[in-house]
Amino acid sequence: MRALILIFLLLSSPALAFERIESRDAFLSLVQGRTLAGDGVSLRVGADGSIAGRGFGFRVTGGWTWEDGFFCRTLDTLVRDFPRNCQLVQLQGNVLRFTADRGAGDVADLTLR
Numbered sequence: 281m282r283a284l285i286l287i288f289l290l291l292s293s294p295a296l297a298f299e300r301i302e303s304r305d306a307f308l309s310l311v312q313g314r315t316l317a318g319d320g321v322s323l324r325v326g327a328d329g330s331i332a333g334r335g336f337g338f339r340v341t342g343g344w345t346w347e348d349g350f351f352c353r354t355l356d357t358l359v360r361d362f363p364r365n366c367q368l369v370q371l372q373g374n375v376l377r378f379t380a381d382r383g384a385g386d387v388a389d390l391t392l393r
Contacts, residue, residue, distance in 0.1 A: 298370035298377050304346035307369060316376060316390040323390070331355065350382055 301307050311325045315333070323333035323340060331342035335357060342355035342362075351369045355362040368383035369376060374392045379385060 296372050298372040298375075300349075301369040301371055301376075302349050307346060307351065310371065310376065310392060315393045317393050318390045319388055321388075321390065351378065 301310070308327055312327060314324075316323045316325065320336045321333065321340070323331055323335070325331055325344060329343050329345060331340065331344055331353060333340050335355075338357045338359060340355055340357050342353055344351060344353040346352070347366060350366040352364060352366040353362075354364045365380050365385075366382050367385075368379040370379070371377075375389050376392060378388045378390065380387075
C-alpha cells in the first residue's frame with residue numbers, strides 16, 4: 281500500500297519546468313563568473329560579449345549579443361565555425377537550455393558551474 285501511495289505522489293507532483301530567460305541582465309546574472317558545461321563543452325560567457333572555452337578537446341572562441349529576447353552567438357573552432365544563431369534560453373535549477381533557431385531547432389542543456 282505504501283508503494284502505491286508513493287507512486288501516486290510521484291506521478292501527481294508537477295515536474296519542474298524550464299523557465300525562459302528574457303533579458304540580457306537576467307542571463308548575465310546567471311552566467312557571470314561561471315562555466316557552462318556539458319555535452320563535451322566547457323564555456324565561459326563574458327559580459328563584454330565574448331565566449332571562450334573548450335569543446336570536444338578543441339579551443340572555442342566566439343561572440344554573443346542579446347537581441348529581442350534571444351541569445352545570438354557565433355562560435356569558432358579549429359575544425360568548424362558555427363555561424364550566427366539566435367537561441368531561446370531557459371533555466372531549470374542549475375541547467376541552462378539553449379534551443380537553436382529562436383526556439384525551433386536543436387537543444388543543448390548546459391550545467392552552470
